[in-house]
């Protein structure tokens with residue numbers, strides 16, 4: 001499959017169909033869950049600073065809300081498509097379900113490039129997105145959050161517009177708000193730490209001591225940074241990280257065979273997750289081509305950059321030493337490569353379990369916002385560890401009991417819970 005022919009929605013449906021067959025899901029439930037229950041496609045006119053008016057295309061897709069209000073981020077991307085949003089909304093349903101939080105799945109998007117827009121234009125765009133959706137989202141209906149290229153400032157503008165329309169204060173309407181304005185402590189670390197909580201548990205199952213293991217990462221943005229830091233704090237050795245360099249329009253792998261210092265790397269990375277090459281050289285890193293991250297003789301691979309990164313083109317370059325792959329990113333392994341990994345018997349922590357720490361902490365933010373009472377960071381992280389660990393344990397138990405690949409086991413749990421909810425509500 002080439003990158004251009006990759007369709008995330010088809011991928012999400014193929015994964016669903018496979019598990020629906022395993023659990024013998026009835027035809028009606030299948031038909032209900034293999035597509036979103038509700039979609040909003042709309043235009044957002046924005047007065048630009050130069051006096052012109054530009055029309056942007058926006059989406060909100062609610063895949064399923066049987067277990068609770070829909071939950072999911074809003075992506076700002078020039079190549080955003082309805083199919084990407086559909087797939088992501090579906091994955092959100094499974095993600096919330098597998099970690100057993102009372103939320104459904106949704107996702108939003110705007111076809112735009114905020115890097116080429118002024119702050120004022122971005123604010124008008126955010127407010128415009130809310131004006132189109134104010135009646136069909138909300139703290140008990142659908143709770144948005146930031147995603148690719150959207151941030152806490154955007155969330156606060158959106159909250160302000162929502163509250164202006166509805167005439168009240170509804171901090172639980174949206175998550176990813178700044179700390180002090182309804183945001184939760186620990187959210188920045190949550191996804192990366194969550195990845196490592198699952199890695200820690202998987203290593204126990206593999207009979208390996210974390211402090212004797214090595215890892216290679218793809219990506220050094222929010223997820224990979226905090227995953228690398230916690231992995232190192234727990235005694236693991238980070239051998240390499242790969243990240244994009246926007247000046248050179250290609251990615252590089254930064255490697256140190258005796259272990260990179262993840263905390264030091266945090267001081268030389270920009271807000272887009274690009275490591276400064278010169279400073280990395282000064283720190284004694286080797287700079288290798290972008291594909292090198294996958295070829296390292298390490299125990300653990302953590303793809304935490306983008307979707308569709310491990311394919312038939314590079315899956316066989318994975319070293320025989322690799323025992324565990326923890327999918328920090330969403331959909332980093334395509335379906336064909338997944339077959340190869342499954343056959344090779346490499347242990348996998350699948351994306352919607354592995355990176356569920358972010359949405360779990362967003363759920364904590366929503367709970368805190370709705371109660372207007374905020375927790376200490378330690379409390380947030382302790383609750384996060386508990387949720388991630390028990391979700392991992394339940395998945396491993398299902399995998400062992402039914403002799404399933406971990407991805408299938410996580411799907412079995414997630415789909416069964418949602419199927420049960422739609423049945424109990426009498427929808428099917």
Ligand code: NAD
Nearest residue numbers: 191219220221222223243244251273304305329330355358
């Ligand atoms: P980010 O934008 O902060 O970082 C992305 C990193 O990937 C950067 O270091 C960038 O340089 C690197 N990258 C981009 N293109 C690359 C390429 N072609 N080769 C190698 N490296 C490349 O993003 P993030 O928030 O860390 O998210 C990473 C992944 O995790 C995404 O798939 C995202 O959907 C998923 N995810 C994120 C969260 C979260 O809370 N941030 C939660 C769940 C899932």
